[in-house]
Amino acid sequence: MNRHYNRLRRFCAFLIGAVFLVSGVLKLMDPVGTGFVVKEYYAFLHLGFLDFSAKAVGVLAALAEALTGAALATGVWRRAVAYVTSAFLAFFTLLTAALVIFNPVMDCGCFGEAVHLTHIQTFIKNIVLCALAAVAFIPFGRLGRPKKHKYVSMALVSSAIFAFSVYSLLYIPLVDFTEYRPAARLASAVDTNLATDTYKASFIYEKDGMQRTFSLDDLPDSTWTYIGTKTESGVEADSNPSLSFTDASGEYADSLAAEGKVFAVSVYDYEGMSEKKWSRTARALMEAEGAGFSPLLVVSADRLAAEQYFQTYVPEFAPVLCEYLYCSDYKTLATLNRSNGGATYFYNGYIVRKWASRNLPAAGELMEDNVADAAETIVNASTAGNIVFQALFLYMFSVLLFI
Numbered sequence: 001m002n003r004h005y006n007r008l009r010r011f012c013a014f015l016i017g018a019v020f021l022v023s024g025v026l027k028l029m030d031p032v033g034t035g036f037v038v039k040e041y042y043a044f045l046h047l048g049f050l051d052f053s054a055k056a057v058g059v060l061a062a063l064a065e066a067l068t069g070a071a072l073a074t075g076v077w078r079r080a081v082a083y084v085t086s087a088f089l090a091f092f093t094l095l096t097a098a099l100v101i102f103n104p105v106m107d108c109g110c111f112g113e114a115v116h117l118t119h120i121q122t123f124i125k126n127i128v129l130c131a132l133a134a135v136a137f138i139p140f141g142r143l144g145r146p147k148k149h150k151y152v153s154m155a156l157v158s159s160a161i162f163a164f165s166v167y168s169l170l171y172i173p174l175v176d177f178t179e180y181r182p183a184a185r186l187a188s189a190v191d192t193n194l195a196t197d198t199y200k201a202s203f204i205y206e207k208d209g210m211q212r213t214f215s216l217d218d219l220p221d222s223t224w225t226y227i228g229t230k231t232e233s234g235v236e237a238d239s240n241p242s243l244s245f246t247d248a249s250g251e252y253a254d255s256l257a258a259e260g261k262v263f264a265v266s267v268y269d270y271e272g273m274s275e276k277k278w279s280r281t282a283r284a285l286m287e288a289e290g291a292g293f294s295p296l297l298v299v300s301a302d303r304l305a306a307e308q309y310f311q312t313y314v315p316e317f318a319p320v321l322c323e324y325l326y327c328s329d330y331k332t333l334a335t336l337n338r339s340n341g342g343a344t345y346f347y348n349g350y351i352v353r354k355w356a357s358r359n360l361p362a363a364g365e366l367m368e369d370n371v372a373d374a375a376e377t378i379v380n381a382s383t384a385g386n387i388v389f390q391a392l393f394l395y396m397f398s399v400l401l402f403i
Contacts, residue, residue: 012136017072024066026112030173032338034058037109070157073400074150078143093126113177153403171356174385179241180336187240189258189349245328258349263288264296268333282317284360291366297324347374353381
C-alpha cells in the first residue's frame, strides 16, 4: 500500500511538473508577449511604475517555472522543490482569485499566446494543481530520494531550456500564435479591389501513395511530401487582423500592405535600434525594392520625431529610411513582429513569413521568395518552426521519462 501511495505521489508531482514545464517554455518562446502580460498584471496591481522591468521579470519567472517543472518531473531536490512549488501555487492561486473577483479585461497569460483561459478557468486550473500538490508533497518530510541518474536528466533538460531561452531572446518565436501568424490575412486586403473575398488555405501532402489535406495549424511531419495548396472562399472578414499605419500626410495607408508583394520592416522602439541595425534595415529595404517588393518602414513614432532622429543619429541612412517611412502604434508593431526591426513579407495581404532584425534576408533570398509560390513559402517557413518546437518537447519529455 505504501509503495502504491508513493507512486501516486510521484505521479502527481510529475503532472504538476509537466504543466509547469509546458507553461514556462511557451512563455519563454515569446519574451515580448510575456512582457506584455506582466505589464497587464502591473496595471491590475497598480504597479505601473515597474513597466520597465516587465520583460525581464516575465522571462525570469518563466525560466523559474520551466526549471521547477523539470525538477518536479525528475524528482531532484524534492523538499526544496516542493516548497518552491507550493509558494508558486499559493501566490498564483490568490492572484487568480483576485482576477475572478475584480474581473479585469486582461489575459492570464498562463500558456503565453498558445492557450487563452478565462479568469475562472485559470482559477480552477490552479485549484486542481493545489490538490495535486497536497497529494504529492504532504507530509513534506517524507518525499523520498531520486535515483542519481535523474540529476543527469535534470541537467540535460535544463541545458535545453537555457538554450531555447537564449534563442527566443535573439530571434522571433519558433511558432507564432498571435493574430499576425503566417497565412493570416490583413483586414485591409478584404476592402481592396484586388481581393474582395477571403480565403482559407489547405495543404495537400502525400505519404505511401495516400494523399491527405491538412490545415496550417495541423501540418504533418517531415515523412510526408508536399503536393500543393487548395483554397476555399468564405472566411469572415471580421476575423482578420488589422494593420493600421499612416503616411507623410497623416492619412491611413493600410492598403499598401494589401497590394502585391510587400516587404515591411517594423520598428516599435526606434531609439533602441543601433546604427548597425539601421544600416541593415536601410540595405534590406533597398534590396527588397530591387527584388520586386514594395518596401515599407513602419515605425512606432510621430513622423517628425522619427525623421529628426534619423537626421541626427543615422544621417547616412536618413534619406532611404525617410523615403519608405510610415507610422503606427507600439502594440501593433510589437505584435506583428516580435523583433524590433524585424521584417514581414505580405502577399496580397496574406502574411507569408517573418524575419528577426538580426537575420534580415539578403538580396538572393528575397529574389527566391519573389519567384516562389507564396503558399508554399508559408508552409515551408511554418513547418520548420513547428518541427523544431515539437522536437524540443519530444526531447525534453523523452529525457524526463526514459533517463
